[in-house]
Amino acid sequence: MRILLIEDDDSVADFIVDGLQQNGYEVSRASDGEQGLATAREHTFEAMIVDRMLPLLDGLSVIETLREENNTTPVLILSALGEVEDRVEGLKAGGDDYLVKPFALVELLARVEALLRRQSASHTQTTLKTADLEMDLLSHKVTRAGVSFNLQPREYKLLEYLMKHAGQVVTRTMLLENVWEYHFDPQTNVIDVHISRLRQKIDRDFDRALLSTVRGAGYMLHDPEQP
Amino acid sequence: MILTKVLASYTFRFMSLYVAALSIAGLLVSTAMYAVYTNNFFYSTSDSFNTEMQSFEAVYRRDGVIGVGDYIEKTTHLRRFESYYYLIVDSEYHKIAGNMAAWTPFKRYGDDWFSFQLDLVRGEPSASGQQFWGLSQTLDNGNILLVARDYNDVIYTMNLVTYVVIRSMIITIGLGILGGALLAALSVYRVDKLNQSVAAIMMSGDLSQRIDRSNHQGDFRELTTNLNGMLDRIEMLMEGMRQVSDNIAHDLRTPLTRLRNNLSKLQDLPGGERDTIAQELTEEADDILSTFNALLRIARVESGNQRAGFKEMDIKVILLDVIELYEPLMAAKSITLYQKLDHGLLINGDRHLLFQAFANLIDNAIKYTPEGGEITVALDVVENRAKVAIADTGIGIADTEKPKVFRRFFRVEASRSLQRGNGLGLSLVAAVFSLHKGDIDLADAGPGLCVNVALPGIA
Numbered sequence: 001m002r003i004l005l006i007e008d009d010d011s012v013a014d015f016i017v018d019g020l021q022q023n024g025y026e027v028s029r030a031s032d033g034e035q036g037l038a039t040a041r042e043h044t045f046e047a048m049i050v051d052r053m054l055p056l057l058d059g060l061s062v063i064e065t066l067r068e069e070n071n072t073t074p075v076l077i078l079s080a081l082g083e084v085e086d087r088v089e090g091l092k093a094g095g096d097d098y099l100v101k102p103f104a105l106v107e108l109l110a111r112v113e114a115l116l117r118r119q120s121a122s123h124t125q126t127t128l129k130t131a132d133l134e135m136d137l138l139s140h141k142v143t144r145a146g147v148s149f150n151l152q153p154r155e156y157k158l159l160e161y162l163m164k165h166a167g168q169v170v171t172r173t174m175l176l177e178n179v180w181e182y183h184f185d186p187q188t189n190v191i192d193v194h195i196s197r198l199r200q201k202i203d204r205d206f207d208r209a210l211l212s213t214v215r216g217a218g219y220m221l222h223d224p225e226q227p
Numbered sequence: 228m229i230l231t232k233v234l235a236s237y238t239f240r241f242m243s244l245y246v247a248a249l250s251i252a253g254l255l256v257s258t259a260m261y262a263v264y265t266n267n268f269f270y271s272t273s274d275s276f277n278t279e280m281q282s283f284e285a286v287y288r289r290d291g292v293i294g295v296g297d298y299i300e301k302t303t304h305l306r307r308f309e310s311y312y313y314l315i316v317d318s319e320y321h322k323i324a325g326n327m328a329a330w331t332p333f334k335r336y337g338d339d340w341f342s343f344q345l346d347l348v349r350g351e352p353s354a355s356g357q358q359f360w361g362l363s364q365t366l367d368n369g370n371i372l373l374v375a376r377d378y379n380d381v382i383y384t385m386n387l388v389t390y391v392v393i394r395s396m397i398i399t400i401g402l403g404i405l406g407g408a409l410l411a412a413l414s415v416y417r418v419d420k421l422n423q424s425v426a427a428i429m430m431s432g433d434l435s436q437r438i439d440r441s442n443h444q445g446d447f448r449e450l451t452t453n454l455n456g457m458l459d460r461i462e463m464l465m466e467g468m469r470q471v472s473d474n475i476a477h478d479l480r481t482p483l484t485r486l487r488n489n490l491s492k493l494q495d496l497p498g499g500e501r502d503t504i505a506q507e508l509t510e511e512a513d514d515i516l517s518t519f520n521a522l523l524r525i526a527r528v529e530s531g532n533q534r535a536g537f538k539e540m541d542i543k544v545i546l547l548d549v550i551e552l553y554e555p556l557m558a559a560k561s562i563t564l565y566q567k568l569d570h571g572l573l574i575n576g577d578r579h580l581l582f583q584a585f586a587n588l589i590d591n592a593i594k595y596t597p598e599g600g601e602i603t604v605a606l607d608v609v610e611n612r613a614k615v616a617i618a619d620t621g622i623g624i625a626d627t628e629k630p631k632v633f634r635r636f637f638r639v640e641a642s643r644s645l646q647r648g649n650g651l652g653l654s655l656v657a658a659v660f661s662l663h664k665g666d667i668d669l670a671d672a673g674p675g676l677c678v679n680v681a682l683p684g685i686a
Contacts, residue, residue: 083527084579085536102516154551180552184583185517185524187590187652193555216506 001116005029006036006062007051016049019105033057040066045073047115052079052090060093067094074115084183106217110169117168128163131223133202133210135163144202155198162211162221171218195219238414242407249403250396257392261385268381276362279311279374284364287372296324311376318369339363358382417447425454434462474636479515486511521651528658533577539685540578542613543571546606549585553593561598567605572613572684576663584659587652588617588678595621611684618677629669633657
């Protein structure tokens with residue numbers, strides 16, 4: 001998996017490059033907008049991480065230019081500007097996700113993984129399946145080992161998001177942004193309570209737990225029998 | 228120095244302009260008066276000329292030259308004060324009769340009117356350069372009749388008027404300039420005094436100083452009051468800023484010191500323990516970062532720029548979403564939730580910020596309400612204002628502390644030990660509601676706290 005990082009701050013770049021390399025990614029780095037644009041045109045990458053404020057050519061212009069040239073590589077924007085308007089601008093320019101600095105490495109890794117997955121997921125799927133847990137996206141029926149159970153609308157959305165990102169770490173912020181659709185900073189781990197409620201429903205009566213907590217990062221739904 | 232200041236002062240310029248305008252107006256009025264007066268004089272006099280001429284002619288026709296001589300004798304005698312003069316000459320301009328010495332060359336105006344200057348009247352010397360105005364008529368036998376009148380009295384009156392006008396204008400201008408200079412000097416003196424006080428405060432940088440009001444009167448005293456008010460406000464804001472930066476320094480020094488101490492210990496620890504400590508240190512650093520983020524966020528919200536991204540939304544939807552998110556947390560603490568939500572109201576705002584603000588309030592309510600307590604969330608729409616009340620049965624906040632809780636880093640003493648937090652939650656809440664032109668105030672729910680929020684609907 002080749003990833004292009006366009007970031008002018010050396011210490012931030014080193015931190016990201018190290019983190020990505022330790023997780024098995026191959027990383028190229030450009031330190032300004034023009035160099036980044038040239039590298040993106042020259043080689044093919046599976047994903048790009050672009051800082052918003054760059055010398056010579058700013059991050060949003062780089063993304064816009066690439067999108068005009070029909071380059072569809074998924075892009076994660078990094079920025080110190082985190083208000084809603086800034087996010088909207090970033091996504092309008094063609095970014096796929098937006099991460100506000102400072103961030104934890106796990107958050108970045110989770111989002112990169114989600115971006116790569118988004119690329120490969122097919123949109124015609126009508127059922128989601130993780131081990132013996134199944135979700136019918138048309139009838140909104142959820143069953144585990146054939147036993148169906150009732151979910152509140154929000155629980156359904158939460159589970160749907162987890163199942164779409166099965167096998168990946170999903171952070172609390174990702175859940176707030178995608179399931180509750182609010183960008184906000186909870187003072188308490190209010191998400192934990194929702195997760196444990198969901199866990200009560202899907203895991204309690206079964207031997208194998210599918211929904212696990214990843215310490216210091218978030219949650220992951222996965223089939224424990226698959227590596 | 229003082230003179231140039233006075234001359235350059237606004238008051239002086241204003242007065243000069245005023246005096247100039249007044250003088251021009253005076254000049255215009257006198258010129259008009261002069262014109263009207265002379266016009267009047269010549270019109271009324273020309274009528275009496277005609278009358279004189281007619282009677283003179285009638286006498287001549289009836290009684291001939293002798294009669295005319297008698298008539299002139301009689302009229303001059305009778306009308307001593309109206310200085311009319313009469314003369315009859317033959318076609319050669321030789322005097323036949325009359326009380327003028329001789330015919331004289333004159334300046335003709337057209338018709339039979341003319342003017343002339345005579346040094347001799349009735350053969351006696353007259354006031355030198357006496358001005359005459361006359362009317363002549365040629366009779367059928369070639370003789371010429373002349374009626375004349377001197378108009379020195381008019382010239383005298385005119386000269387007098389001109390003299391008075393010029394004198395009074397000189398006096399007016401003089402007094403105006405003098406008065407202007409005095410007034411200007413007075414205002415320069417007053418402004419100077421005020422300027423010196425202001426400059427002294429500015430130079431010293433000591434914002435606790437005030438301008439002495441007793442040195443100033445009237446409008447200047449009012450200005451002084453306002454300047455002092457401004458100083459009060461600046462001092463208060465500066466004090467607030469100082470407190471905030473003190474608090475930032477204080478609140479961040481403790482975790483940074485801890486971080487530093489633990490870091491220095493780290494290298495001496497065995498592997499396993501080192502990992503645990505490293506994990507803790509990371510969390511500590513994250514807390515510091517999140518405090519900074521919260522500060523920056525409040526600053527951005529307070530700057531007000533975010534109104535650009537406002538959209539229409541239903542306040543009730545936001546409240547329901549917040550309640551839905553926090554409901555499991557309440558259930559976990561066996562807190563009973565009462566919802567008294569009226570119909571919704573469309574407001575203009577930033578849904579993420581409003582969500583954050585209400586989430587902070589509900590989060591606080593949950594934190595400070597004991598197990599088994601109650602939380603009530605109410606929404607009332609009154610006159611296009613959404614009134615939201617969030618009441619709990621927790622420990623509440625003492626009245627003396629209520630005004631302070633919106634300050635950055637302020638934490639109610641009792642809560643310091645009870646709950647962790649950065650003391651910025653309510654500052655952000657206050658900033659968000661103020662951005663939305665709303666109000667927030669704290670009341671006693673007896674027991675517990677009731678937070679009242681009012682937000683304006685779409686106009």
